[in-house]
Amino acid sequence: MKHTFGQVFLVSAALTLTACSSSGELVEKLQESAGSVLSASSDGSLSTSEIAAGLKEALTKGTGDVVAQLGQTGGFSDNDLIRIPLPSSLQTAKDFADRFGMGSSFTELEDKLNEAAELATPKAKSLFVSAINDMTVTDARSILEGSDDAATRYFEESMSDRLAEEMRPVVESSLSEVGAVSTFNSLLSKYESIPGAPDLDADLTGHVVDGGIDGIFEYVAEEEKAIRENPAARTTELLQRVFGSDE
Numbered sequence: 429m430k431h432t433f434g435q436v437f438l439v440s441a442a443l444t445l446t447a448c449s450s451s452g453e454l455v456e457k458l459q460e461s462a463g464s465v466l467s468a469s470s471d472g473s474l475s476t477s478e479i480a481a482g483l484k485e486a487l488t489k490g491t492g493d494v495v496a497q498l499g500q501t502g503g504f505s506d507n508d509l510i511r512i513p514l515p516s517s518l519q520t521a522k523d524f525a526d527r528f529g530m531g532s533s534f535t536e537l538e539d540k541l542n543e544a545a546e547l548a549t550p551k552a553k554s555l556f557v558s559a560i561n562d563m564t565v566t567d568a569r570s571i572l573e574g575s576d577d578a579a580t581r582y583f584e585e586s587m588s589d590r591l592a593e594e595m596r597p598v599v600e601s602s603l604s605e606v607g608a609v610s611t612f613n614s615l616l617s618k619y620e621s622i623p624g625a626p627d628l629d630a631d632l633t634g635h636v637v638d639g640g641i642d643g644i645f646e647y648v649a650e651e652e653k654a655i656r657e658n659p660a661a662r663t664t665e666l667l668q669r670v671f672g673s674d675e
Contacts, residue, residue, distance in 0.1 A: 480568035484560050487579060491556040494648055499549035505542035509650060510643030512545055514538050515630040521619065528622055533615040540608035541632065545640040547602040548595045552587075552644055555594065559586045580649040591644075592637050599636045608632065 497503055504511055514522060514534060522534035559582070563571075571578045603609050612632065619625055 477565055480563070480565045484563060484568070487560050488557055491560075491583070491648065492553055494644070495549055495553045495556065498644060498647060499546055501543075501546060503549065504545045504640070504643055505539055507643075507647075510639075510646050512538070512542050512636060512639035512643065514541070515632070515635045517626075517628060517630050521626055521628050524626055525619055525622070530615070530618060530622075533611070533618070537608060537611050537615060540603070540606045540611055541636050541639075543606040544599050544602035544608055544636050545643065547605065548598040548636070548640055549644065551594045551598055552591055555587045555591050556583065558590075559583055562586065577649045580645055583648070584645050588641060591641055595637050595640060596633060599640070600633045603632055603636065 498507075498510070513519065514537065518534060518537070522531055525531055525534060563582070567582065571582055575581070609632075616628060619628065
């Protein structure tokens with residue numbers, strides 16, 4: 429029997445957003461929880477509000493794991509999907525500086541921008557929790573019946589402004605902590621000595637905040653998409669049962 433989209437999304441919310449978790453025990457518990465909700469919802473024993481409560485619990489655990497993954501060393505810098513590039517003006521300057529053997533200084537700066545994003549990402553955890561707590565039954569129904577990235581879009585709409593506000597001072601501090609400011613100042617001093625060098629004009633803090641937020645939501649959306657479309661991502665019996673057959 430083919431499960432309804434709402435049932436499929438509920439299970440995917442519990443499991444896809446935890447795909448990056450390093451805790452096998454947590455994933456196992458989520459799988460058991462999702463299986464119970466799937467079984468109960470299929471025979472009508474769960475009310476809409478109870479299903480919404482289960483979805484909230486799954487999203488709280490899942491988004492927490494995403495934040496933990498991206499907030500560790502290499503979370504951004506080693507991830508080709510969300511690695512933050514140089515601002516466009518600095519990329520132009522890097523292309524110019526490459527001709528004078530200075531390109532490595534710009535690469536070092538890019539690495540440090542991503543380190544700053546990793547340090548600031550944990551700020552997102554409490555905001556995810558707040559957005560989930562504010563979720564109404566109507567919101568939950570819209571997510572269950574919505575598109576493949578409905579949960580991600582809900583978070584993006586409800587918390588982006590607050591996330592930017594809270595991340596900015598952390599990023600500003602982190603840029604100094606990881607050495608991005610000193611690297612940029614040193615780079616600028618050498619760069620400006622090159623005749624004909626294009627002007628450098630970049631808001632490093634704003635660039636890292638924007639890139640960090642985009643990366644967080646992109647990562648969540650990709651995890652959702654992967655488990656829905658990629659059979660290789662269905663690594664458990666439960667996922668294979670839900671997604672593997674229309675019979």
